[in-house]
Amino acid sequence: MADKKPTHKGKMVPLPSRSIVPERDVHTRPVLETRHLGIDFGGLTAVDDFDLTIGRTEIAGLIGPNGAGKTTVFNLLTKVYQPTRGTILIDGMDTAGKTTSQINRMGVARTFQNIRLFSNLTVEENVKVGLHNQIRYSGLEGVLRMPSFWKKEKLAHESAMGLLSLFDMQDLASHQAGSLPYGAQRRLEIIRALATNPSLLLLDEPAAGMNPSETAELMENIVKIRDTFHTAVLLIEHDMSLVMGVCEGICVLNFGRIIAKGTAEEIQANPVVIEAYLGKKKEA
Amino acid sequence: MKKLNRIKATTKVDFATYLGVTLAFLIVSALQSGGMLSNAMNSWLVPICCFIVMAVSLNLVVGISGELSLGHGGFMSVGAFSGIVAGMSLAEAIPLAPLRLAVAILVGAACAAVAGFLIGIPVLRLRGDYLAIVTLAFGQIIKDLITCLLVGYDKDGLHIVFNLDGLRTVSDLHLEEGGVAIIKGAQGAVGITKMSSFTAGYILVMVTLVIVLNLIRSRTGRAIMAIRDNRIAAESVGLNVTKYKMIAFVVSAALAGAAGALFGLNYSGLVSSRFDFNTSIMVLVYVVLGGLGNIWGSVIGAAVLYALPEALRGLQDYRMLIYAIVLILVMLATNSDQLKGLLGRLIPGRKEKTNG
Amino acid sequence: MVFFSYLFSGISLGSIYAIIALGYTMVYGIAKMLNFAHGDVIMVGGYICYCSMTYLGLPAIVSILLSMVVCTVLGVVIEGLAYKPLRQAGSLAVLITAIGVSYFLQNAAQLIWGVTPKIFTPVVSFPMPEGLAAMGLSSVAVVTMVTCVVIMIVLTTFVNHTKLGKAMRACSEDKGAAQLMGINVNRTISLTFAIGSALAAIAGVLLCSYTPTLIPTTGSMPGIKAFTAAVFGGIGSIPGAFIGGLLLGIIEALAKAYVSTNLANAIVFAVLIVVLLVRPTGLLGKYVPEKV
Numbered sequence A: 001m002a003d004k005k006p007t008h009k010g011k012m013v014p015l016p017s018r019s020i021v022p023e024r025d026v027h028t029r030p031v032l033e034t035r036h037l038g039i040d041f042g043g044l045t046a047v048d049d050f051d052l053t054i055g056r057t058e059i060a061g062l063i064g065p066n067g068a069g070k071t072t073v074f075n076l077l078t079k080v081y082q083p084t085r086g087t088i089l090i091d092g093m094d095t096a097g098k099t100t101s102q103i104n105r106m107g108v109a110r111t112f113q114n115i116r117l118f119s120n121l122t123v124e125e126n127v128k129v130g131l132h133n134q135i136r137y138s139g140l141e142g143v144l145r146m147p148s149f150w151k152k153e154k155l156a157h158e159s160a161m162g163l164l165s166l167f168d169m170q171d172l173a174s175h176q177a178g179s180l181p182y183g184a185q186r187r188l189e190i191i192r193a194l195a196t197n198p199s200l201l202l203l204d205e206p207a208a209g210m211n212p213s214e215t216a217e218l219m220e221n222i223v224k225i226r227d228t229f230h231t232a233v234l235l236i237e238h239d240m241s242l243v244m245g246v247c248e249g250i251c252v253l254n255f256g257r258i259i260a261k262g263t264a265e266e267i268q269a270n271p272v273v274i275e276a277y278l279g280k281k282k283e284a
Numbered sequence B: 001m002k003k004l005n006r007i008k009a010t011t012k013v014d015f016a017t018y019l020g021v022t023l024a025f026l027i028v029s030a031l032q033s034g035g036m037l038s039n040a041m042n043s044w045l046v047p048i049c050c051f052i053v054m055a056v057s058l059n060l061v062v063g064i065s066g067e068l069s070l071g072h073g074g075f076m077s078v079g080a081f082s083g084i085v086a087g088m089s090l091a092e093a094i095p096l097a098p099l100r101l102a103v104a105i106l107v108g109a110a111c112a113a114v115a116g117f118l119i120g121i122p123v124l125r126l127r128g129d130y131l132a133i134v135t136l137a138f139g140q141i142i143k144d145l146i147t148c149l150l151v152g153y154d155k156d157g158l159h160i161v162f163n164l165d166g167l168r169t170v171s172d173l174h175l176e177e178g179g180v181a182i183i184k185g186a187q188g189a190v191g192i193t194k195m196s197s198f199t200a201g202y203i204l205v206m207v208t209l210v211i212v213l214n215l216i217r218s219r220t221g222r223a224i225m226a227i228r229d230n231r232i233a234a235e236s237v238g239l240n241v242t243k244y245k246m247i248a249f250v251v252s253a254a255l256a257g258a259a260g261a262l263f264g265l266n267y268s269g270l271v272s273s274r275f276d277f278n279t280s281i282m283v284l285v286y287v288v289l290g291g292l293g294n295i296w297g298s299v300i301g302a303a304v305l306y307a308l309p310e311a312l313r314g315l316q317d318y319r320m321l322i323y324a325i326v327l328i329l330v331m332l333a334t335n336s337d338q339l340k341g342l343l344g345r346l347i348p349g350r351k352e353k354t355n356g
Numbered sequence C: 001m002v003f004f005s006y007l008f009s010g011i012s013l014g015s016i017y018a019i020i021a022l023g024y025t026m027v028y029g030i031a032k033m034l035n036f037a038h039g040d041v042i043m044v045g046g047y048i049c050y051c052s053m054t055y056l057g058l059p060a061i062v063s064i065l066l067s068m069v070v071c072t073v074l075g076v077v078i079e080g081l082a083y084k085p086l087r088q089a090g091s092l093a094v095l096i097t098a099i100g101v102s103y104f105l106q107n108a109a110q111l112i113w114g115v116t117p118k119i120f121t122p123v124v125s126f127p128m129p130e131g132l133a134a135m136g137l138s139s140v141a142v143v144t145m146v147t148c149v150v151i152m153i154v155l156t157t158f159v160n161h162t163k164l165g166k167a168m169r170a171c172s173e174d175k176g177a178a179q180l181m182g183i184n185v186n187r188t189i190s191l192t193f194a195i196g197s198a199l200a201a202i203a204g205v206l207l208c209s210y211t212p213t214l215i216p217t218t219g220s221m222p223g224i225k226a227f228t229a230a231v232f233g234g235i236g237s238i239p240g241a242f243i244g245g246l247l248l249g250i251i252e253a254l255a256k257a258y259v260s261t262n263l264a265n266a267i268v269f270a271v272l273i274v275v276l277l278v279r280p281t282g283l284l285g286k287y288v289p290e291k292v
Helices: A002-008 A070-077 A100-103 A123-130 A139-143 A145-166 A182-195 A210-229 A241-248 A265-269 A271-278 B002-033 B039-064 B070-087 B097-123 B128-147 B198-218 B219-229 B230-236 B241-262 B277-290 B294-336 B337-346 C002-031 C039-052 C060-086 C091-113 C130-134 C139-163 C163-173 C175-180 C185-210 C220-233 C239-259 C263-279
Strands: A012-014 A021-022 A032-041 A045-053 A059-063 A085-090 A106-109 A201-204 A232-236 A251-256 A257-262 B149-154 B159-160 B180-184
Touching: A012 A265, A021 A045, A021 A201, A021 C039, A032 C002, A045 A070, A045 A123, A045 A251, A045 A257, A045 B277, A059 A070, A059 A182, A059 A241, A070 A106, A070 A145, A070 A201, A070 A232, A100 A106, A100 B002, A106 A182, A106 C139, A106 C185, A123 A182, A123 B219, A139 A145, A139 B198, A139 B219, A145 A210, A145 B219, A182 A201, A201 A210, A201 C239, A210 A232, A210 A241, A241 A265, A251 A265, A251 A271, A257 A265, A257 A271, A265 A271, A271 B337, B002 B039, B002 B198, B002 B294, B002 C139, B039 B070, B039 B198, B039 B219, B039 B230, B039 B277, B039 B294, B070 B097, B070 B128, B070 B149, B070 B241, B097 B128, B097 B241, B097 B294, B128 B149, B128 B277, B128 C220, B128 C263, B198 B219, B198 B294, B219 B230, B219 B241, B219 C239, B277 B294, B277 C091, B277 C175, B294 C060, B294 C091, C002 C139, C002 C220, C002 C239, C039 C060, C039 C091, C039 C185, C039 C263, C060 C091, C091 C239, C139 C163, C139 C175, C139 C185, C163 C175, C163 C185, C163 C263, C185 C220, C220 C239, C220 C263, C239 C263
Parallel strands: A059 A232, A059 A251, A106 A201, A201 A232
Antiparallel strands: A012 A021, A032 A045, A032 A085, A251 A257, B149 B159, B149 B180
């Protein structure tokens, strides 16, 4: 499967702001731009001066050693943590003062490193919760079972099943989410995030705990998601075959700061990155 | 196809609940008209309906929304006293008693909903046990406030005096001739015209079940349960956490208020200490023993556990002791590790929240 | 002058709340459970002391010790029989069980001692210097305050500077990790219940000296108030319980004197709500953010 990986990758070109995006995205507004983003935890700087631009249809990677602050970046982007400094623009709109749920409504959806499903709800209900802001009717319409209730519920059911079929999970629809095997839970989290119709999908270690063939399948699926839903993807991952195989722009974080940005080839050849991962080369 | 089967499964449970309640009502009504119920048993019927509504509505907060509330009795109290005032003062405006009862219940529900909204603002900013203690505090505050309340009505309308210093009496209401004092501070409400009936209780239970079950099986209910299961994930998919917690809280308070109005209009006199901490706790016991998030469980839990101490009256002084022992043993039997797994298989759908 | 007499009354009531709250907060800190039966252990403590003094004619100090021993045993037995089997169960299950225990104790007390109030004679009484007595400071109040401060100091020293205290703190942070470090978690929890119940006995005796009527439900309202005090100060924190208890007692006494007797409790609870709004984890409580 690995042999057909590079076909979907575009050429990376610089923007006026000197950030790089895929060539095809250069004339559209970037889906995400952060400037000098940073957060302190009680005097300790966890992330600092984080500048990142992601193109409209880009698949980007955020990598770095353990404890580098990758998940903290995700938490900042989704306002789970309030940034101490800097700005985040989603579709060119400032996100200052927005809550996590408003960020989602602005078009950013995410998954979690430690899976966070609605474990007592069924698989289908999990996806329907994702569809919450896409298919709307009021609580009163629901309680009174008005015609709109039946119509929208039918629509939600069909949409949920459609999304589940993306990862071949229709048959699991009525299972309790908490009882699914690990891999299926990870996939369900991605589907739930997609259900919110995002323009940017943040995946936090999507391949964790997967075997090589599952990882290969996931790579296909990430590209498929981008192409089907016209969404950009930013992913945190330790599996370098996945990152190098699927990501167009890669950003390397160490001790809360960006130490390198570029394409897979550039990153692989960057001595600073190699040092961050492997330590300083000692003379033998 | 599987999906269709599942819809049928939850719908089946819901309809079984409606059917069960209706059958129970019909059977008990038949027994009642046949004169087969003792006076004591007759007197339980309306309270049982009220406490079923209380348990179902509390389950919406504790089981479905996942927040521990120890002040549900406070909403019942608000509903009871506002319902009594409405029921009494509207005697001339609405001569038809059942209609007046319905209006009184609506007034009780509305007042409790307002109280629920007001208390929800601070409560829903807190988490876990801190939230629980604030609901407890609220229940106590309501009880004390009503103790200080003097309400009467005459042809000019309602007269309300707040007896802060404890020195005021009914005469401070300055009622015109023919006026009636409804709430007399610490003495509570007196001289209430009894309006509640078992039929009204049945209708209220059914309405409550329809509201709660339909709410749970809708977009709103899914959102509430999603927030319970994982607040951060719920926010990450764009749910407004405060809004949905508030909906659960206010709907629950309104239903408790309705139950309170029905309860209040079932007696000729009522004191505010009737709805103290123990009342809230009692309802919580119904909900937990009936199963968190399990609506028909709450119905059965409330009916059985309300009747149990009453039925044990023959044992006189020992009845509450036995009740306490039964309660502890049931909790141990259903929650200790060995028996829990077994029971989980026997009663599907019984969910226990471990990190409450 | 009148103000001081209200203030002293408040401090002495607050000291009692603080002692009860210390028991609540220790048990909460370690077992993470709201032990609603705690208030009823207080009541049992009061009755034991009363019986020992009235029926057995034992001296006050012996009666207090006896009452502490009985309550300690009672606390450990309750924990072992009712709470220990539920260690892995949900917190609501434990809460309901605690309520069951509370019902049980109240009704058992009613069967044993009846509903007629017992009139409790204060355990200690010595002449006060005239100036102080004129300000409304009674000997019972002095004993209560001193006891509370002593308990507070001993408890803080115990928890912070002894091996057992360290074990307790470890258990309250992380039971699993504590177990891996060779701490006997079950025994530590039992010990906590023992200490909490012994404190409850002292609180019971002092409470009955403060308000001399003793009935089977004597403990419930002070129990709830002390629980409020523990939350007020930040549940799980020992100094928090002390400060919370004192403040609560003072607010209650002053509200009773200057605002309304009927509304004193309501005011206490309203202050609690306001405090929690400003500081959602109480005055000295730690805010532990959820890890994402």
